[in-house]
Amino acid sequence: MPTFKGLSTRCVHAGEPETDTPQTPIYATTLFTFQDTQQLSDTVAGRRPGGLYTRFGLNPTIQALEAKLATLEEGEAALSFSSGMAAESALFMSHGRQGVITLGDVYGGTLTLLADQLPTLGIPFFPLLGHELDRLEETLVQGPKLIFLETPTNPALEIFDIAAIAEMAHHHGALLAVDNTFASPVNQQPLALGADLVMHSATKYLGGHSDLTAGALIGPRELLEPINAWRKSLGSVPAPETASLLARSLRTLVIRIRQHNAGAQQVAEALAKHPKVTRVLYPGLESFPGHDLAKRQMRGFGGMLTITVGDSGEDATRFVDRLKLFALAPSLGGVESLVTQPLTLTHHAMGAAERERRGISDNMVRLSVGLEDPEDLIEDLQQALEE
Ligand SMILES: *Cc1c(COP(=O)(O)O)cnc(C)c1O
Numbered sequence: 001m002p003t004f005k006g007l008s009t010r011c012v013h014a015g016e017p018e019t020d021t022p023q024t025p026i027y028a029t030t031l032f033t034f035q036d037t038q039q040l041s042d043t044v045a046g047r048r049p050g051g052l053y054t055r056f057g058l059n060p061t062i063q064a065l066e067a068k069l070a071t072l073e074e075g076e077a078a079l080s081f082s083s084g085m086a087a088e089s090a091l092f093m094s095h096g097r098q099g100v101i102t103l104g105d106v107y108g109g110t111l112t113l114l115a116d117q118l119p120t121l122g123i124p125f126f127p128l129l130g131h132e133l134d135r136l137e138e139t140l141v142q143g144p145k146l147i148f149l150e151t152p153t154n155p156a157l158e159i160f161d162i163a164a165i166a167e168m169a170h171h172h173g174a175l176l177a178v179d180n181t182f183a184s185p186v187n188q189q190p191l192a193l194g195a196d197l198v199m200h201s202a203t204k205y206l207g208g209h210s211d212l213t214a215g216a217l218i219g220p221r222e223l224l225e226p227i228n229a230w231r232k233s234l235g236s237v238p239a240p241e242t243a244s245l246l247a248r249s250l251r252t253l254v255i256r257i258r259q260h261n262a263g264a265q266q267v268a269e270a271l272a273k274h275p276k277v278t279r280v281l282y283p284g285l286e287s288f289p290g291h292d293l294a295k296r297q298m299r300g301f302g303g304m305l306t307i308t309v310g311d312s313g314e315d316a317t318r319f320v321d322r323l324k325l326f327a328l329a330p331s332l333g334g335v336e337s338l339v340t341q342p343l344t345l346t347h348h349a350m351g352a353a354e355r356e357r358r359g360i361s362d363n364m365v366r367l368s369v370g371l372e373d374p375e376d377l378i379e380d381l382q383q384a385l386e387e
Pocket of ligand 1: 083084085086107109110150154179181182201202203204213214215
C-alpha cells in the first residue's frame with residue numbers, strides 16, 4: 001500500500017489489505033496454524049507478519065486496524081485496546097511507574113485509576129490543575145517520568161500548549177502522553193507538536209456511533225513495545241469483530257469531524273446570544289480564553305461545548321430535562337447529540353469544594369453536538385431555555 005498524504009485518503013485506504021476486497025476480513029479466530037516449525041518460529045520472532053494468537057494482537061484484523069490508527073496520528077505504530085481505560089492502564093504500568101503527573105481536569109476513570117488505585121501499587125500521582133502550571137518544573141524534579149493530559153479538557157475545554165509542555169518534559173527526561181479523545185486526529189495531532197504518545201478512547205469520536213468500546217495508543221515502536229508487553233499480560237486487546245467495526249468507522253472520520261466542528265460552532269454562536277445562557281465555553285469562539293492557543297495547535301475546534309444556564313444547579317437540571325433531541329447520557333462523540341450536567345453525573349462524587357477548585361459550577365451543562373441539522377439542535381436548545 002503506497003503512503004498517501006491526505007488524511008481522508010488514509011482514513012479510507014491505510015491498513016487495508018491488498019486482496020480482492022476493500023475491507024480486511026474479520027478473522028474470528030483465537031489462533032493461527034503453521035505449515036512447519038520454521039514458519040511458526042519466524043512468526044514468533046516477528047520476522048514474518050501475520051497471525052499467531054489473538055490475545056497478543058497478532059490477528060490480521062487487529063493489525064489492519066492498528067496500521068490505520070498509526071497513520072491517522074502520523075505515528076510509527078499503534079496498539080489497539082478493549083477500551084480507553086485499558087490503554088491507559090497499560091500506559092501507566094509501563095511508563096508511569098516512577099510517577100504520573102496530570103495537568104488540568106482528566107477523565108473521571110483516569111482520576112480513579114491514578115489517585116485511588118495505582119498508589120496502592122506504589123505508583124505516585126502528581127495532579128496539577130491548569131492554574132498550577134507554574135509548579136510543573138518543581139514537580140518534574142521530584143522524579144515522575146510521565147505527564148498525561150487532555151486538551152481540550154472535560155468539561156471546561158481548557159487548552160494546554162502541547163509543544164511547550166513536551167519541551168519541558170523532555171528537558172527532565174520525562175515523556176508527554178496526550179489523551180486526544182476530545183479533539184480527534186482530524187483536529188489535532190499531538191505527535192507532530194512534540195508529544196511522545198497519543199491515547200484515544202475510541203469509544204468516542206473514532207468509533208463515532210456509540211456502538212463500540214475500544215482504545216488506542218499511538219507513537220514510536222520503541223515506546224509501544226513495553227506497553228505491548230503489559231497489554232499481553234492484562235489481556236486487553238479488542239475482539240476482532242470490534243477491530244473491524246472500528247476500522248469501518250474510521251473510514252468516515254474526517255467528514256464526521258468536520259460536521260461535528262461546524263455544528264458545534266453554529267450551536268455555540270447561537271447560545272452565546274441567548275440571555276439565559278450566562279457563559280459559553282467553546283474553543284472556536286473568539287471570546288474563549290484559550291482561543292488563540294487552540295487556533296495555533298488545532299485545525300478544528302471539535303464537537304464539545306459547555307455552557308452555564310441560569311444561576312443554579314436546579315436551573316441547569318430543568319433545562320437538561322426539557323431537551324428532546326439531546327439525549328441525557330454519559331459519553332460523547334457519537335452521531336447523536338448528548339447532554340450531561342457535571343454536577344449530577346461525571347463530577348457528582350467529587351464534592352462541592354473540589355468542584356469549585358476545578359472551576360466546575362453547579363449550573364454547567366456539557367453538550368456533545370452530533371450530526372443532526374444544527375438548526376434542529378438550536379431549536380431544541382431554545383425551547384428548553386424558555387420557561
Ligand atoms: C471516555 C473517555 C476515556 C475512557 O475511555 P473508555 O473507552 O470509556 O474506557 C478516557 N479519556 C477521555 C477523555 C474519555 O472521554
